[in-house]
Amino acid sequence: IYPIMHLTRYEEKMLDGEMGEGVQLAMKLLVNLGEMLDAPHLIPISSAHISGVSYKTGGKGLIETLRRFSRGGTRVAVKSTLNPCGLDLFHRVSFSADKEFVKRQMEIVELYEKMGVRTTLSCIPYKDENVPSFGVHISWAESNAVVYANSVLGARTNKEGSISALASAIVGATPYYGMHLLKNRLPKVEVRVDGEVSIWESQVLGAVVGERVGSAVVMFDFKPSFPKERLNRMGAALTAYGDAAMFHLRGITEESRRYGKRIEKEIEERIEVERRELREFTEKVSGDLEEASIFVVGCPHLSVDEMKEVAEEVKGKRVRRGKRFLLFTNRYHLKEAEKNGILKVLKDSSIEVYTDTCMVVSTLPDDAGIYVTDSLKAYFYLPKLSKKEAKAAPLMSIISSALE
Numbered sequence: 117i118y119p120i121m122h123l124t125r126y127e128e129k130m131l132d133g134e135m136g137e138g139v140q141l142a143m144k145l146l147v148n149l150g151e152m153l154d155a156p157h158l159i160p161i162s163s164a165h166i167s168g169v170s171y172k173t174g175g176k177g178l179i180e181t182l183r184r185f186s187r188g189g190t191r192v193a194v195k196s197t198l199n200p201c202g203l204d205l206f207h208r209v210s211f212s213a214d215k216e217f218v219k220r221q222m223e224i225v226e227l228y229e230k231m232g233v234r235t236t237l238s239c240i241p242y243k244d245e246n247v248p249s250f251g252v253h254i255s256w257a258e259s260n261a262v263v264y265a266n267s268v269l270g271a272r273t274n275k276e277g278s279i280s281a282l283a284s285a286i287v288g289a290t291p292y293y294g295m296h297l298l299k300n301r302l303p304k305v306e307v308r309v310d311g312e313v314s315i316w317e318s319q320v321l322g323a324v325v326g327e328r329v330g331s332a333v334v335m336f337d338f339k340p341s342f343p344k345e346r347l348n349r350m351g352a353a354l355t356a357y358g359d360a361a362m363f364h365l366r367g368i369t370e371e372s373r374r375y376g377k378r379i380e381k382e383i384e385e386r387i388e389v390e391r392r393e394l395r396e397f398t399e400k401v402s403g404d405l406e407e408a409s410i411f412v413v414g415c416p417h418l419s420v421d422e423m424k425e426v427a428e429e430v431k432g433k434r435v436r437r438g439k440r441f442l443l444f445t446n447r448y449h450l451k452e453a454e455k456n457g458i459l460k461v462l463k464d465s466s467i468e469v470y471t472d473t474c475m476v477v478s479t480l481p482d483d484a485g486i487y488v489t490d491s492l493k494a495y496f497y498l499p500k501l502s503k504k505e506a507k508a509a510p511l512m513s514i515i516s517s518a519l520e
């Protein structure tokens with residue numbers, strides 16, 4: 117028997133169905149979840165980010181669930197953004213998806229839209245249309261976004277599933293437990309690396325440490341050679357290989373900066389990761405890139421700044437004959453890239469730029485061959501979710517292998 121969660125009068129009305137069937141369903145789900153996890157009450161949220169959009173991963177069950185939630189004109193109560201789907205709806209590109217897939221995918225997106233969810237179809241809401249401030253409670257799904265919001269921004273969210281994030285969006289609140297409480301956000305493990313760490317090395321570190329510590333909150337101690345906005349790559353790898361909802365980077369991420377040593381009292385284990393380990397991991401996942409036929413970048417989606425860096429490297433070069441180079445971003449950053457000429461440079465180099473979807477949740481081109489990505493999260497999921505043979509390597513190695 118679980119303890120009974122305290123509900124406000126208004127929340128009780130939602131639970132009793134006075135605000136409609138969809139709201140009642142959302143409320144029931146949150147109450148069950150909260151009582152199971154010992155949450156004393158719900159906490160109001162300022163935004164939601166919802167995953168579970170691709171027909172590839174959600175299937176018919178997702179459509180059925182969304183139809184039930186949306187019955188009677190249910191609307192979300194807070195700003196809510198949406199993760200990538202299985203197609204590029206903007207450019208009308210469906211890769212190897214058949215007509216049935218396209219139809220069902222469109223219905224999923226329309227159902228979300230009907231409920232008032234912004235169809236951003238992006239996994240980097242924190243870089244444009246949904247940026248939470250420090251300390252606010254939110255209900256986000258999509259693990260890379262959760263880790264970024266908790267760690268870099270200092271907002272508070274559990275690693276929600278697609279349906280619990282949607283339910284919270286409808287109710288405007290989430291069960292108060294887990295990462296919403298400061299005591300669960302304190303680091304238990306310290307991980308040190310000597311010297312400067314590059315973006316690629318930070319991802320490798322995320323993967324190595326994630327495998328080792330699972331869901332524990334880590335206090336990293338290293339000097340990044342890149343701006344903190346790029347820590348999303350490390351967070352994506354950390355949570356793919358482990359299960360963490362957040363990390364700290366000493367003196368850089370928000371809670372470490374604001375609270376200093378006061379949050380470090382519960383560290384129980386100290387790990388030193390040697391550069392040799394990072395090199396060995398890189399060798400293991402990269403191998404001979406000459407064998408590759410499709411190069412994929414943009415997991416998490418690339419921002420306009422990241423596209424600019426790619427454009428600077430590929431300017432005047434072309435993708436080699438027989439190879440393809442796919443880049444994934446969202447519509448917001450695509451427009452920015454178009455405005456300042458970055459998109460033209462990429463296209464002139466025969467790089468294919470897509471929005472709304474990604475290399476993991478789309479059906480991908482049918483072409484046989486080995487995929488190479490600069491993302492360890494994509495490397496982790498490509499064989500599992502897309503049955504593709506994959507390698508991973510730093511962005512610059514990918515560019516030099518893919519372009520003439």
Ligand code: F3S
Nearest residue numbers: 239415416417474476
């Ligand atoms: Fe985003 Fe797809 Fe990667 S949703 S984090 S690009 S797996």
